[in-house]
Amino acid sequence: MNPPPPFLRCRGLTKTYQKGPNRVTPLQSLDLEVAPGEFLALMGPSGSGKTTLLHCIAGIDHPSSGELWVGDSNLAALDRAQLTRWRARYCGYVFQLYHLVPILSAFENVELPLLLTKGLRRTERRERVRAALARVGLADRAHHRPAELSGGQEQRVALARAIVTDPELLVADEPTGDLDREAARQVLDLLHELARDNGKTVIMVTHDPRAAAEADRCLHLEKGRLLEANIPAEVAR
């Protein structure tokens, strides 16, 4: 039986930043394949380029060279406007610091990605927002502003915002970094479910080996390259 074709494929992905005379190369000729519906964890020391890689995969940043395919799209070849449209359809991004809009309620924050969706009626839109909030267990907090929510709740709102468009790819940058164990647990369970039950491809950066152990596979980013990581069984459970 042949393995399914990868959903995400990088070949020789390189990202360099030029800062004055200094050249930083967080990603150096990186190869990566992720299967559809896979839940992948990325680990690595601070400054190793994890966020940079996620930005490229999510179409927020442009690789300096190399190939980057997600689904049928060659992200390296899209311009800024095309990337924006691509993100709107195919990718949900969960930031480490939630990035909720403070003046908007949880409901309105989750609604944001749908506001510009063509042909979506208001009733349908609200239905989808309610469903996403219910999915992350926050149906009863819809009308709270971010300042009125706990960190774990804020992160779940951010997750709801990322999944409300039903994207095929979900990218999360240290989604549990600022959360206590219980809150982290809930977020991880959700990500797990999304991959297992809904066939979403989930890529998560984490510093926490226990969180990484939830994933189907864990990779280590070091000096711009990826290494297979082995998580000791006792950590995993």
Add this chain to the structure above:
Amino acid sequence: MRSLRNLAILAGKQALRHRTRSVLTALGVAVGLFLFSTIETLQAALREATEASEEDNTLVVYRENRFCPSTSRLPQSYLDGIRAIPGVADAIPVQIAVNHCGASLDVIAFRGVPGDDLRRYNPDLTVVSGSYEAWRERPDAALVGAHFAARRGLEPGDFFAAVGLRVFVAGIVTSPHPQDENVAYVHLPFLQESTTLGVGTVTQFNVRVDDPEELDAVAARIDGRFGDGSAPTVTRPEKAFFAQTARDMVEMIAFTRWLGLGAVVGVIGLLANALLLAARSRRRECALLQTIGFPRRAVALLVLGEGLYLGMAGGALGILGSFAFLAWRRFTFGNEGLTLAFQPDPSVALAGMGVAMVLALVASLWPALEAARGSLVRSLRDG
């Protein structure tokens, strides 16, 4: 279309929920538009009083080289001569008494006219309370212009004293001519007797011509007829007369236009500054919106929309404030016995709102660009 509406709603939330900032900004805009609208009202009143139009058919015959009602003296006996001049439809002798001969914000002007002639000469006068007959019956009666009456709180049956006269209010009149609304019509003999002039002398003649095209020709004929006498005349169209005798006032009011312009520039600066600060403090938010699929155009539109709301809210507030202020104070700017009433004018309100919106758009242009520009990654990383 639906997207645009959603953006408009989102921009509205931004404006409403950053409440303190929005209120302060709108108040700043309101101050500017208050000034602008007040000044435009002055300008509109001035235009109305001085700019000649096609239908103008009234001439004012004045004593040559005199500029104040108390010094312009003409024999009332000119009346028959004037009426006999070809092209003259009607003429009325007028004695004017004012409390101030210079420029003043609270001018009281009496026009003494023959009781038999007023209605015929000026059929546009409408008595809105009291009655014309009551005026005819009493020698000390006055028909008071509506604006004048409102300013002084006068009603039919009241007495009031000014310029050394004590008169009985017989009626309140309105008229399409702003001048009529700012004066009190009294009986000519009453006014002549009460002042030092005595019977037989008037300040001016108002003359209506048959054909507006003939205005200048008739004026020349009148001055030709009386030019050589001991009381030579100078005859001008009513509006030119106003523009001429009230030259100082006209220049002063024309100058305020610069203040209006200054207010407008100030509003642009204020709005642009507020929006720029907002756009900068929300850089991460703008990047986030783009990350979740907002095109740059949409982000720019959000800022424009917010600016437009602030401009419109401030504009409406300022214009309403200005109108309330003008209605409350009922300023009558006068000079040499001619008056300009500053009354709220819907066309000024409309122009004011238009100006507010254009200002808002101009002011938000740069902030909008700034919000939509720049690297997503950098904005997300350091906000």
